[in-house]
Amino acid sequence: MTFGDLLIAANLLLTLAILLITLGVYVAYRRTYLLWFILSFTFFPFLFLYSLAWPMESASQLGIVIYPLSVVVIEVGLILAQKNLISSMRAGHGEEYTMLLRDDVAVVRGYEQLANLFIGKIAPLIGTASIKDLLESRIDDHPVLAGSYIDVEERLNTRALEEIIDKVGLEDLSLAFYDLLEGLIELYAAFVPWEQAIDELRDGVGEVVKGNAPLFEWVIPLVLFRAVLEPVLRKCRPDHLREIAILLNRSDSGVHVHKNGKLSVQDIIRQYPHQNRIDFLIRKFLHILDRTYLILQQSMGEEAVNSLITDNFRKMPTNVKERLYGEGLVEQLPPGILEEERVTLMSREVLIEELVERRKKLEKAYRELAEAELGKMKTTFLDVVAHELRTPLTSIKTYVELMKKERLGSLTPLQKEKMDIVAKNVDRLTGLINDMLEIPTIDVRELELRKETINAREAVEAVVADCQELADDKGLYLRVAVPGELELQGDRNLLGKAVKNLVVNAIRYTDRGGVTIEGRRDGQRVHLAVADTGRGIPGDELERIFEPFYTGDNKNGGMGLGLSIVKNIVEAHGGKVWAESDGRGSTFHLVMPGGT
C-alpha cells in the first residue's frame, strides 16, 4: 500500500466522521438546509471510494470524468442548501433568529414585527392610507427607511433595508423606527384610550424580544420610559407636569416631556454607549426618576406615586422584567417601589443577613419592652407594699409606744419586756420594707442630675458615726483610713447608704475585732475597702451574696437585700463592687468614679 493509498483511507474515515456529526446536527435541529449540506458532503466519500475501487493507473482515462461531475453535484447541493437557508431565515422565527441572524438584521426584523403589531390593529379601523402617509413622512425624515413599504397584506416590509444594512448604523435605524413607532402609537391612541396603546406597546415589546435577544437593548427604552414613567406623568397635575418638563427638557436627560405627559426617548438612543447599554439605560432611568420623584410626590402623594410605578413595573412581560431585574434595577429603586420584589431578589446570603439583623432588632425591642413592663410592675408592686405594709406598721408602732408609756393602762414587768421585743421587731420590719423600696428607685438619668463631688473621708466618717453605737454594743472597733483629699463623684445619699450597708453588714457578721474602712485613689477612680475580722464568707457564696434575697447560712436575720442595694447603687454610678474572703474575715471592695 502506497502513501497515497493511506491518505485516501484516512480521508475516507474523516469524511465518514464529518457525515456522522452533520447528521447528528440535522437530527437535533431538523432544518432542510442542513439536509442539503449533508447531501453535498456525501459526495466526498463517493469521490474517494471511487479512487480506491478504481485505481487511476488501471482505469480508463474517461474514468477521471467522474471527478468534475462529482464537484458539480457538490456545488448544486451547496447552492440548494444556501437557498434553503435564506428562505428559512426570511420566513423563520424562534431559534433561527437567536442562533443565526446577524444582530443588526435581527434588530430590524424586531422593529418591523413591532410596527406590524400596531399596523395590524390600526388598519381594520382606518385602512392603510394614513399608515402609508405616515411611512412616507418618516422616509422623508429618515432616508434609511427608503425602500420600506406597506405590502398587499397590509404589513410593513423592510427587506430593502437588508441591502444597505452594512452602511447604516443601528442607532440611525433605531431612531427611524422610533419615530415610525411613535407615529403608529399616536394613530392607534386616536381610537383607543392611551392606556390601551401603552399596554399594547408593553406586551408587543415583550413578545418581540422573546426570540430576538439583540433587539432588547434597543427597544427597552420604550418600555421603561413610556410604559412605566409616562403613565405616572400623565396623571400629574398640569403645573407639576410643566415643572417636570422644564426640568428634563432643558437638561441632557435624554427624554423629552410633551405637554400631555408623553415621553420621547430618541435622545437616549443618541447617547447610547457602545457597551453596557442596559446598565446605562437603568442609570438614566434612575437619574430621571430621582430628579422628578419629589415633584411627583408633591403632585400625587408618595404612596400613590410608589404604587403607580410599582404597578407599571409589575405589568411588564415576565421576560422583560427578568432581564431588567437581573441587571440590578430593583435594588436601586427608591424605597417603597417594588418592595416585595426587592426582598425576593435578595441573594440568599444578603437575605439571611437581613433576617439576622431584623431578628436582633426585634429581640432588643422585646427585651426593652419586657424590662420596661417589669420595671412598671415592680414599681406598682412596691407602691402596694409601701402602702399595705407601712400603714399598719405605723399604727402598730404607735400603739406599742403608747402601751410602753402606759398611756393605755399599766403593764406588768413581763408585759413591758414583751412590748420592747414587739417594738424592736416592728422597727426591724420597717427597716426591711425601706430596704426593699430602695432597690428599684435608682434611675440612671435622674442620678446624673443628682451627682456631686463628695469628700470620701467625710462621707465615711458620717457613716461610722451612725454605726458607732451598733459596733459599741458588740464591743467592736471602727477604724477609718481614708485620705482627706480623696473625692468621689455621685449621689451623696445613695453612696452614704451603700457604705453604711457594707459597714452594718460587716458589724453584723463580726463577733470579735472590728471593721476598718480604707480608701485610696486608683487612677481616675476611688477605691474603698470595708474589711472586717468576722467569720468570713465561703468561696462559693462570694458571687451570690449580691443577689437580692440571698441570705446564705444566715443566722443574723435580714432579708438579704443590703448587699443587693449596694451593688445596685454602685453599678448605677458606673462603679464596681466585689467581695474577698480568706476565712479570717471579709473585705468588700468598692470602686467608684473619682471627683473632678
Place this chain on the structure above:
Amino acid sequence: MELIQLVLLVLHIPTLMLAVASLYYYQRVMRLIKVRRGAILVTSGIFLLVGYVVFILPWMAIGEGVELMETMAFGLIFIALVVLLYGVSRIYRDWREVIR
C-alpha cells in the same frame, strides 16, 4: 489535445458557473447570518479546492495523472477534512447548547 483533456475542460465549465452561483448565494447568506465558525469552514473549503485543482490539473494539462501530485492532492484534502471535522464538531457543540 487529447480527448480526455477536452472532456475535462468542457465538464469544468458548469463546475465554474456553479461555483460563481454558489459564491453569490454565499454572499446573500452572509448578509443575514452571524458567521460562527465561518473562518474554519472557509479554511477547509480553500484546502479542498486547492487539493482538487492539484489532483485534476495533470489530467487537464497532459492528459494523465502524476503520482506525486496525486499524493500531494490527497494530503491537501486530508488537511481540509481535518479542519472541516473540527469545524462541524464545534458547530454541533454550539448548536446542541442552544437546542437544549
